[in-house]
Amino acid sequence: MKRVLLILLALALLGVVTAVSVVGLGLYNVSARSGHLPGVSWALHTTFRNSVRLRASAPDDMPDLSDPELIALGAGHYATACAPCHAEPGKRPTATMRAMQPQPPAIREAVTDWNPAELHWIIDNGVKMSGMPGWPTGGRGDEVWAVVAYLETVRRNASPPLPTPKRDRNADAAEAGYCRTCHGSISRHVPRLDIQQPEYLTKALQDYLKGERPSGIMQQAVSRVPPEAIPGLARYFATVPLSGAKTTGAPVAGKELASRGTRKVPACIACHGPGAPLAQPPAPALAGQDRAFLETQLRLWRDGIRQGSARMSAAARALTDHDIRLLSEWYASLEAGSGNAE
Ligand code: HEC
Ligand code: HEC
Ligand code: HEC
Numbered sequence: 001m002k003r004v005l006l007i008l009l010a011l012a013l014l015g016v017v018t019a020v021s022v023v024g025l026g027l028y029n030v031s032a033r034s035g036h037l038p039g040v041s042w043a044l045h046t047t048f049r050n051s052v053r054l055r056a057s058a059p060d061d062m063p064d065l066s067d068p069e070l071i072a073l074g075a076g077h078y079a080t081a082c083a084p085c086h087a088e089p090g091k092r093p094t095a096t097m098r099a100m101q102p103q104p105p106a107i108r109e110a111v112t113d114w115n116p117a118e119l120h121w122i123i124d125n126g127v128k129m130s131g132m133p134g135w136p137t138g139g140r141g142d143e144v145w146a147v148v149a150y151l152e153t154v155r156r157n158a159s160p161p162l163p164t165p166k167r168d169r170n171a172d173a174a175e176a177g178y179c180r181t182c183h184g185s186i187s188r189h190v191p192r193l194d195i196q197q198p199e200y201l202t203k204a205l206q207d208y209l210k211g212e213r214p215s216g217i218m219q220q221a222v223s224r225v226p227p228e229a230i231p232g233l234a235r236y237f238a239t240v241p242l243s244g245a246k247t248t249g250a251p252v253a254g255k256e257l258a259s260r261g262t263r264k265v266p267a268c269i270a271c272h273g274p275g276a277p278l279a280q281p282p283a284p285a286l287a288g289q290d291r292a293f294l295e296t297q298l299r300l301w302r303d304g305i306r307q308g309s310a311r312m313s314a315a316a317r318a319l320t321d322h323d324i325r326l327l328s329e330w331y332a333s334l335e336a337g338s339g340n341a342e
Contacts, residue, residue, distance in 0.1 A: 032099065041102070045102075048130070052122060055121055055125075056115075057117070058117060061141060061142070062116065062120075062145065063145050065116060066149075067149065069186050069189055071160065072160065072185070073146040073150075073186055073190060073217070075159070075161075075162055075163065076182045076186070077146065077216075078147060079162040079163055079181075080220060082147070085097050086104050086105065086106065086110055087107060089159050090108070091106070092106055104131065108154060108157075111154055111155045112155070116152060119151055120141065120144050123135060123147055123148065124141060135216040136211075136216040137211070137214040138305075139305035140215060142296055143216050144216070165178040166180075173229070173233050173237075175225045175233060176236055176240075178221075179237070182217075182221075183237065188290055188291075188293075189290070189292050190293065194237065194240060194241050195287065196237075196285055197238055198231070198234040198235045199234075200283070200284050201237055206230065209223065209230070213306060213308060214306060252329075252333055253326050253329070254330030254331070255330050257326060258327055264318035265318050265319060268286070268315065268327065271312075272285065279311075287334035287335065288335060289332060291328045294327070294328035294332060295324055298316055298324045298327065298328065302317060302319050
């Protein structure tokens with residue numbers, strides 16, 4: 001009995017010495033060039049696969065993945081956030097990316113083994129210890145679906161070309177061509193900017209930059225331009241009418257709620273117009289805004305994912321999905337700029 005205990009003690013000691021040598025003395029070679037020890041790669045990859053399959057449950061919020069506007073939005077994000085590692089479809093990642101351990105697979109290979117729910121999980125969460133990043137913010141599964149919609153076209157070998165920004169000659173807004181690959185080019189899910197005042201646009205861009213307004217797509221976009229360019233971009237987009245911006249002329253059942261409110265919901269027009277000046281600190285104009293964008297934002301406010309204005313959070317708290325649909329439809333149906341100064 002005593003001998004068994006002694007052997008166990010010796011083994012435990014050996015374990016501790018090995019761990020100390022590996023961790024403390026740096027005996028394990030972390031060089032990406034040397035690859036993993038036999039079996040380690042297999043174990044990591046199998047763990048990754050099984051972990052995703054266990055966690056990616058059948059989602060109930062999957063939108064229509066064949067929506068061309070959603071696909072275009074996903075392509076726009078892919079171009080700057082994913083292509084540096086996974087390359088454009090049909091191209092190989094650069095030599096430097098292929099020297100990563102594990103290697104980011106070329107995107108056509110990356111999508112083969114996964115269904116849309118699993119892709120969504122991977123892009124939302126990332127993969128620990130592999131270099132595959134998670135989505136820059138939590139609670140925005142809706143945005144991740146845009147990328148999945150794009151990846152589904154890659155799987156079918158039918159992906160639209162990635163957008164290439166045109167240089168804008170306007171010195172105030174040299175980066176505007178990049179922004180316009182989405183704003184003004186994609187007519188749903190992406191907000192119109194030309195209905196806003198520059199103060200509101202500046203605040204929105206700064207909130208994204210600081211991570212105070214959650215959007216993986218816009219946090220990525222704004223982090224690519226120099227911070228000192230923000231006021232110029234805000235002035236530019238507040239004045240340039242964008243092609244593709246249009247009102248929907250939809251039914252107007254939301255008017256009653258927006259104008260009068262209820263016991264639990266304040267009248268929206270008091271702060272957002274039409275028929276009243278916009279509230280300060282800057283409240284955005286809503287008349288003529290994209291309906292899908294309004295619906296998403298109202299859900300984010302109601303569910304506490306978008307914060308930053310206590311008054312707006314309070315206004316959205318009691319909205320039902322039905323209210324949100326009516327209000328968004330009504331505001332989207334209005335002529336842009338209608339009556340803000342009335
Ligand atoms: C910094 C480089 C990097 C960026 C940026 C990146 N990835 Fe990855 N990605 C990786 C690496 C490395 C792996 C391999 C993980 C593994 O096999 O353990 C991976 C794995 C994946 C996989 C799973 C493929 C498989 O079967 O191994 C998908 C799908 C994927 N990435 C999509 C994306 C999308 C979409 C984006 C952009 C939102 C993105 N990645 C951004 C490096 C990156
Ligand atoms: C890949 C597409 C894409 C690109 C590129 C892009 N945007 Fe956006 N933008 C969006 C989407 C989608 C939203 C809505 C984000 C959200 O849910 O908050 C948005 C929101 C905004 C908003 C907030 C508007 C509001 O009414 O609250 C501003 C301001 C903005 N973008 C400006 C810019 C500027 C300036 C650039 C260039 C530096 C740019 N965007 C690049 C897609 C894009
Ligand atoms: C007390 C003033 C106030 C009231 C009432 C109010 N809001 Fe707001 N709302 C704001 C402010 C301020 C913001 C901007 C907050 C920020 O910059 O983060 C905002 C933002 C929004 C946005 C985001 C738009 C964008 O472009 O990003 C939507 C959508 C919105 N409100 C809809 C509504 C609706 C619908 C109602 C009525 C149910 C309503 N609001 C009531 C003050 C108000």
